[in-house]
Amino acid sequence: MNLTELNFIVFLSNYVIPENTPVLYTRSKLECAAITNYTHHQSFFYHRKTRVCITLPYTIYSTQNLVNHDGFQYSVKEAPICGPVPTFDLAVFNSVTVETSGIYRANYICPSAYFTTNTEPFSYCETSTQSWTPLQLNCSVVSSCGDIQKCNPSYVDGEYWLYPDIYNNSRVKIYCHGLSSSQPSEYITLPKINVASYPEGEYTSSCSISTFGDRWGETNFNKIRINIKTTEVTTDDYTFTTQVNGIHQPFGHAEACSNIASYDTCPKQGYALVDVTETGFKFNPLTNWKLGGWQSLCDIIELSNVRFVGQGDGYCGGCFPDGAIKLDRDLTAIPALSTAVIPQCGTSS
Incomplete structure (x- = not known):
């Protein structure tokens, strides 16, 4: 069995999730992927040198809540080809959804005490360019x-x-x-x-x-x-x-x-x-x-x-x-x- 068979792809490098997250120590990245798959989790962090394995039941699409840390790779089962969702001024990433056409859509909201009259605060993953579309979200205080x-x-x-x-x-x-x-x-x-x-x-x-x-x-x-x-x-x-x-x-x-x-x-x-x-x-x-x-x-x-x-x-x-x-x-x-x-x-x- 290999990583391809487990359907995991590398999504982020040199990032680690915040502290107080349960960790495992595995013999290889393959074993970390197998544990993730066996527990029906969606993603994992793995450090090749320390062999730390952190499995997650969800997918992290944004780097907003992550801390830089050399050596970790983040792999997911399914992810947009465009990579992590973009960050925008005065916009808070909310979620990623997959439309019936298979297109990934990143959803944003305004921060607390800000509002918008825009009913489509989305950014789409354009497969042809492998990039996210500009966000049309105007947040007003x-x-x-x-x-x-x-x-x-x-x-x-x-x-x-x-x-x-x-x-x-x-x-x-x-x-x-x-x-x-x-x-x-x-x-x-x-x-x-x-x-x-x-x-x-x-x-x-x-x-x-x-x-x-x-x-x-x-x-x-x-x-x-x-x-x-x-x-x-x-x-x-x-x-x-x-x-x-x-x-x-x-x-x-x-x-x-x-x-x-x-x-x-x-x-x-x-x-x-x-x-x-x-x-x-x-x-x-x-x-x-x-x-x-x-x-x-x-x-x-x-x-x-x-x-x-x-x-x-x-x-x-x-x-x-x-x-x-x-x-x-x-x-x-x-x-x-x-x-x-x-x-x-x-x-x-």
Whole structure:
């Protein structure tokens, strides 16, 4: 009996599979092949000098998980004439299948947190040229909640790790809302209290308040909407808010209409607390607050890279964001990986 009769061919040279694999010691490569055949295994590694024999119940088509090691040869019962399957950037080898025509097909998937809309991520073994065809697989990183839909349509609203382009594809924790709709949107969950308060009334003598106006209200924000392409907070989105009283108040605004200019010894009525602590975000250095409105006053009580506390008032006016509130990644306070889902995408949408 010889190797040809056992139908084994040399597929790889100078490679060995990872550690912790059971090994045998045989007198020859022929004996190693015979053991492989007898045990109904599909392939084996053999080292001519050490006579180490490693049999496997499957065929290794890719070198991705192998370690270079001189002296080992890898032989298989059946293998594509083109040799080991090729490696491609941003593509993970998945399996090899043999089509009814006898053509070998290498199947690929995108890595974790990447998705593709390509329904044929294959490379074929061309027997005429004995080479693999180019792979038509475009893997895109999951950078928005819309991408989460494409990545895995079974995902439901919740916390996910996204990898937006504007953050150099670094991970950020985002709450995806509306994944069952045609336009899902991105939110940041706020672990700390966030308030925008516009008290009712205006001052009279002795800093007493008389009922006045219809713009008053107090809003607590549980999540804030973020434009994942511009990093800007949508201050007038109230999807995830608790209304304490009155009407909705914009995020980060401390306004009132108490005619404080005529009663400058009275306390300012409007109040805003913005706190993005523990979200993994911080204020962009250009984010600031200013006074706005008529006869306005604005006291910035606290301003750090994660907190703003302000009191404002006027007739009517107070403290307003000076342009958009933009958020950068806070590398000192990245949430634990277990607090959000790492997207696991299929081969296609």
